Each structure stands twice: as structure tokens, then as C-alpha cells.
Amino acid sequence: MARMHIESTINGEAREFLCDADQSMLDVLRDELGLTGTKEGCGTGDCGACSVLVDGRLVCSCLMLGAEAQGAEIETIEGIAENEKLHPLQTKFLENAALQCGICTPGIIVAAKALLEKDPNPDESKIRYWLAGNLCRCTGYDKIIRAVQDAAAEMSHPA
Amino acid sequence: MESYAYSAPASVAETVALLAGHADAGRAVQILAGGTDVLVQMKGPAHTPRTLLDIKKLDEANRLEVTPEDIYIGAAVSSARMNENAELKSALPGLMEASDLIGSTQIQGRATICGNLCNASPAGDSIPAMIAAGAVCDLASATGRRELAVEDFVVGVGKNALESGEFLLGLRLPMPSTQTKDAYLRFTPRTEMDIAVAGVGISLTLQDLVCTHARVAIGAVAPTARLVPEAAAALVGSTLDDDALEAAAQACRDAASPISDKRGTVEFRRKIVGVLCKRAAAQAAARVQGN
Numbered sequence: 001m002a003r004m005h006i007e008s009t010i011n012g013e014a015r016e017f018l019c020d021a022d023q024s025m026l027d028v029l030r031d032e033l034g035l036t037g038t039k040e041g042c043g044t045g046d047c048g049a050c051s052v053l054v055d056g057r058l059v060c061s062c063l064m065l066g067a068e069a070q071g072a073e074i075e076t077i078e079g080i081a082e083n084e085k086l087h088p089l090q091t092k093f094l095e096n097a098a099l100q101c102g103i104c105t106p107g108i109i110v111a112a113k114a115l116l117e118k119d120p121n122p123d124e125s126k127i128r129y130w131l132a133g134n135l136c137r138c139t140g141y142d143k144i145i146r147a148v149q150d151a152a153a154e155m156s157h158p159a
Numbered sequence: 160m161e162s163y164a165y166s167a168p169a170s171v172a173e174t175v176a177l178l179a180g181h182a183d184a185g186r187a188v189q190i191l192a193g194g195t196d197v198l199v200q201m202k203g204p205a206h207t208p209r210t211l212l213d214i215k216k217l218d219e220a221n222r223l224e225v226t227p228e229d230i231y232i233g234a235a236v237s238s239a240r241m242n243e244n245a246e247l248k249s250a251l252p253g254l255m256e257a258s259d260l261i262g263s264t265q266i267q268g269r270a271t272i273c274g275n276l277c278n279a280s281p282a283g284d285s286i287p288a289m290i291a292a293g294a295v296c297d298l299a300s301a302t303g304r305r306e307l308a309v310e311d312f313v314v315g316v317g318k319n320a321l322e323s324g325e326f327l328l329g330l331r332l333p334m335p336s337t338q339t340k341d342a343y344l345r346f347t348p349r350t351e352m353d354i355a356v357a358g359v360g361i362s363l364t365l366q367d368l369v370c371t372h373a374r375v376a377i378g379a380v381a382p383t384a385r386l387v388p389e390a391a392a393a394l395v396g397s398t399l400d401d402d403a404l405e406a407a408a409q410a411c412r413d414a415a416s417p418i419s420d421k422r423g424t425v426e427f428r429r430k431i432v433g434v435l436c437k438r439a440a441a442q443a444a445a446r447v448q449g450n
Contacts, residue, residue, distance in 0.1 A: 004165065021211065022163035022201060044199045046352075048265055057239060057268040063198045064269065065191075067165040068213060111264065132351040133263020 008069040010035070011079030019066035026050045028066035029076060037077035037106050041135065048134035051107035052076050058114040060133075077106035080113060089113055089151040098147035100138035108134045112148045120156055124149065163201075165191075167213040171299050171328065177212055179301040179324045190214055190326045192235050193269035195262065196278045212326075219328055225250060226334065231297075233329040234273035242267070250334060252446060253341030253360055253439075257288035260345065263352060273327050279313045279383070282355045286313065286384040288343040290376035291360035294332045300325035310376070310386040339364040339372070340446035342439040345379070346431050348422070355379040356423040359411065359435040363394065363443040370394045370444075375407065375436065380415035380428045387414040390436060399444050407440060408433030 003018040010033065017032045026043075029035040029052070038061060041049030045063040052061045053075040080087045089109050092098070099105040108131060115122055115130045122130065127148050128141070136144060168174040181188035187209035191197050200206050214220045220235035225246040232241065238258045241247055248255050258272050261284050272285040276296070289309045296307045301324055309330070312320050321327065335341070345358035358378035364371045375390035389410035397403030417428035 020163070021165035022208070024198065043202060045195055045262070045266055048263060051265055054268070057237070058265050059268045060195075060265045063195050063266075065165060065194065065198070065211070065213075067167075068191075068194070068215070070167070114264075129351065130264050133265045 004067050006066060006070050008071060009073045011075055017066065021065070021067060023066045024062050025052070025054075025064040025066050025069055025074075026061040028069070029061060029074075032066070035076050035078050039103050039106055041103060041107075046133075046135070047104070047107075048111060048131075049104050049107040051110045051134065053110065053114060058111055075110070077110055080109060087113065087151075088154045089116070089148065092147040092151040092154065093144075096143045096147040096150065098139060098143040104134060104136040104138075108136065108144060112151070115148070116152055116155060121152060122148075161208045163208045164210040165213065166210060167216045169216055171217060171219055174212060174214060174217065174326065175299055175301045175324065177210075178326060181210060182323045186210065188212060190234075190277070192220070192274045193237060193271045195266050195270040196274060214326070214328075217328075222329060223247070229334050230332040231329055232272065232332070234271060234327050236271055236273075236329075238267040238270050238272065239264075241272070251288075251292055251332065251341055253343040253362065253443065254285065254288040254292050254294075254332075257285045257343040257345075257358075257360065260284045260343075273330060276309065276312060276330075277319055277321070277327055279315070279317050279319045281316055281382055281384070282358070282379040283384065284343070284345060284355055284358060284378070287358050287360035287376035287378035288341065289330065289332075289360075290384055290386050291343070291362040291374045292332050292335070292341050293362065293374060294330045296327055297329045297331055298325050299328045304328075306331070310384070313383040316382050335362070336364065338366060338447055340443050342442040342446065344435045344439045344442065346423075346435060354422065357415075357417070357428050357432045357435060358384075359432060359439045361436070361439040361443050363399075363440065363447060365444060365447045368398050370397055370399055370403075373440075375411065375440075377411050377415060377432050377436075380417040380432045382416075385414055387411055389414065394440060399440060404437045404440055408436045411436040 039049040041047035045060045050061040191211040220233040222233040341362040343360045345355040347353035373391040373394040378384040390407040393406035
């Protein structure tokens with residue numbers, strides 16, 4: 001069957017790609033566009049490792065078709081840093097050692113950034129609920145929560 | 160082997176024409192809204208290639224309107240969008256709670272309550288809340304439109320009343336009066352990311368502390384969510400005193416025909432659905448009174 005030709009904006013850049021009708025956005029990002037920062041965990045929307053923003057909305061890219069990206073604006077982990085300058089969330093994840101194996105980290109940073117854009121000062125409970133769809137099997141979450149809190153503090157009051 | 164196809168029609172007319180065309184040609188077709196169930200099903204062994212009709216480009220399916228008379232929630236409206244609508248939250252807090260319970264932030268960004276309804280899981284959280292709120296399905300096909308009450312839409316586990324060539328365009332709900340409020344409560348072992356063991360949706364109208372109208376629906380304790388008119392009848396005319404609440408709880412227990420599975424036994428589900436009925440009634444009443 002003929003592949004579909006899709007045009008969308010990815011990390012601020014106009015991109016076009018070919019995909020199969022049943023190909024997920026996650027597979028398009030990784031296999032067609034070489035954006036392998038977005039990870040596949042479960043592939044069924046349970047773990048959040050593949051989190052991206054679509055038109056400003058946090059979604060699991062494994063539960064979206066590449067074809068659905070026509071005309072959409074997509075942000076992935078690759079769009080978080082400004083060139084060599086890390087986003088405060090990335091810096092604080094490093095400082096707090098909020099990652100071990102790292103598979104969940106891109107999804108958590110994308111999700112946490114979406115939260116801080118909506119609510120620059122979330123309390124711990126709000127952070128935990130917001131990130132409840134991002135599973136981490138290494139850290140036990142506390143370091144992740146602290147990293148997000150530190151990033152929120154720094155973004156509100158830059159040093 | 161046949162392969163999947165994808166199409167995003169721009170109008171309802173085009174959508175129903177495509178549905179009818181596929182039906183006539185004997186080709187499999189499935190509506191795609193948020194995709195949080197459909198894409199998971201596609202990865203399963205039982206899913207056969209078909210045409211996916213994406214309804215997210217339809218203006219009518221994206222309608223989210225709250226007017227003094229009624230509320231319309233289009234089939235492409237995500238839970239996250241519902242959650243951002245202050246009027247909807249204030250009019251139907253119970254339906255919002257149910258919608259908000261479904262999945263993670265990521266799932267909320269795509270999932271729709273109309274999809275939750277079409278998926279027809281016995282444990283679908285939004286369904287008892289919709290039934291309690293008196294939601295009616297707005298169904299479209301090549302022969303026109305028809306309406307069907309939500310309690311008549313789900314006909315079995317994973318089965319809905321959609322006819323060939325027909326799809327769910329949205330839900331219409333009556334605007335509750337200032338004396339009417341709803342609530343939805345469910346039991347799950349965990350606080351997040353879990354599936355209901357039992358759930359109860361209730362909408363109550365109070366006049367001078369007396370219940371004048373009620374709708375009670377139970378979920379996850381039968382093959383489909385069920386409207387329980389006997390529970391509503393037990394509440395109407397009462398001040399929601401202990402006897403009335405116990406009678407309503409008993410009606411819910413009687414209406415339940417649960418199964419035992421890893422999430423709960425028959426006995427536990429039957430007991431808990433009564434408890435949830437009492438608590439949801441108290442919560443809806445407190446909301447009418449502004450608490």
C-alpha cells in the first residue's frame with residue numbers, strides 16, 4: 001500500500017515524512033525522523049516513556065498515529081535544550097541524580113516541562129499526580145520529584 | 160494481506176458516506192477519536208486491518224458547548240479539554256470527576272468520554288456518570304441522525320448499539336438546575352492508574368432538603384453500566400435520611416450482577432456498590448447545598 005505523506009512541525013521546524021497508515025507517531029519519530037530521544041517502554045500508553053507534546057498537549061506518542069500528525073505541532077525531548085544550553089529541568093535531573101537507566105527520563109522531562117508551563121509552582125502532590133503516568137523502575141521517584149521542584153524554583157527565581 | 164488505511168474526513172456527510180461505502184463493500188472500518196483504546200487494540204493479535212476514520216477534523220465532533228438549556232460534548236473532545244472548561248466543571252462535577260479518573264495526564268490529553276462509551280467496557284468510569292447526568296447519544300449515519308439514551312447504548316461487554324454505517328458524534332446532556340448536582344465515586348485498590356472494581360454515579364435534585372429527582376447508575380458490577388430506577392425511587396421524597404440511603408444502597412446491591420476476578424469478588428463488589436451509592440448521594444447533596 002502507498003505510504004502516506006505527512007507534513008508537521010517538529011520542535012519548531014517544518015518536517016515531512018512518509019508513514020504507513022498504522023505506524024505510530026513514536027515509530028515515525030524514531031525510525032523515519034531519527035529522533036531517538038523519545039523512548040518506547042510499554043507501547044500501550046501505560047508507562048509514559050514516549051511522552052511528547054502535540055499542539056501543546058502531553059500525549060503518549062505510542063498511542064497516536066503518524067498520520068494524525070498532519071498539520072500538528074510536535075515537541076519532543078530533542079527540542080527541550082537550546083542548542084548546547086540545557087533546560088533547568090535537565091540540569092536539575094543531573095544535579096539530583098534523578099535518573100539511573102535513563103529510559104523514562106526523556107518522557108518525564110517532557111511531561112514535567114508541560115506541567116511547569118501550566119503551573120510554575122506545583123506542590124509535591126500535584127507533581128506526583130501529574131507524573132503518575134510516567135513509570136520509573138529505578139529511582140523510587142523521590143529524586144525525580146525533587147529535581148522538578150528544584151527546576152520550578154530556579155525557573156521562578158533565576159539565580 | 161489487506162493493510163490498514165487512514166482517512167480524516169472533513170465533514171459529517173463525508174464521514175457517513177465513507178462508513179456507508181465501506182459497509183456496502185464489506186470492508187472493515189473503525190472510527191478513531193483519541194485512539195487510546197483503538198491503538199492498543201491494534202497491537203493485539205485479534206485486530207484485523209481496516210480503515211481508520213479519524214473524526215478529529217470534524218467541527219461538530221470538536222464542539223464543547225454549555226448553554227443555559229443543554230450541554231454538548233463532541234466525540235473528539237478530550238478529557239483534558241473538558242477539564243479546562245469551568246462552566247462544565249461547575250455544571251457537572253460528577254461527570255468531570257469520572258472523566259478525570261481515566262488514565263494518566265498523557266491519556267487525558269487524547270482520550271474522549273465518547274470513546275470510553277463506545278469501547279463499552281463494564282468498568283468504563285465515565286459511563287455511570289453519563290447515565291446519572293441523563294446523557295443522550297447523538298448518532299449520525301447516511302440516513303440522518305437519531306438519539307439514544309446512554310443507558311441503552313451499551314448492550315454488552317465491548318458491545319454498543321451502533322448500527323452499520325453509524326457513528327457517535329457527541330453527547331447531549333440537560334443543563335442541571337441550580338438545585339441539581341452529580342457525583343461519581345469508584346473503588347480502586349490504588350489511587351491512580353487503576354480500573355474500577357465498582358463505581359456509582361448519582362445526580363440529585365433537592366428542594367428544601369427534600370430530594371425531588373434522582374438518577375442512580377452503577378458500573379463495573381455487571382456486563383454493562385446500569386441505571387437503577389429503584390435506587391432513585393428510594394431517594395425521591397426523602398431527606399436522604401439513613402433509611403432512604405440504605406434502601407437506595409440495597410437497590411444498587413440488588414441491581415448488581417458482578418463477577419469475581421483479580422480485582423474483587425462478587426461479594427465484595429456487591430457490598431461496595433452499596434457503600435459507594437450512599438457516599439455518592441451524600442456528596443451530590445452536599446454539592447447542592449454548596450458544601
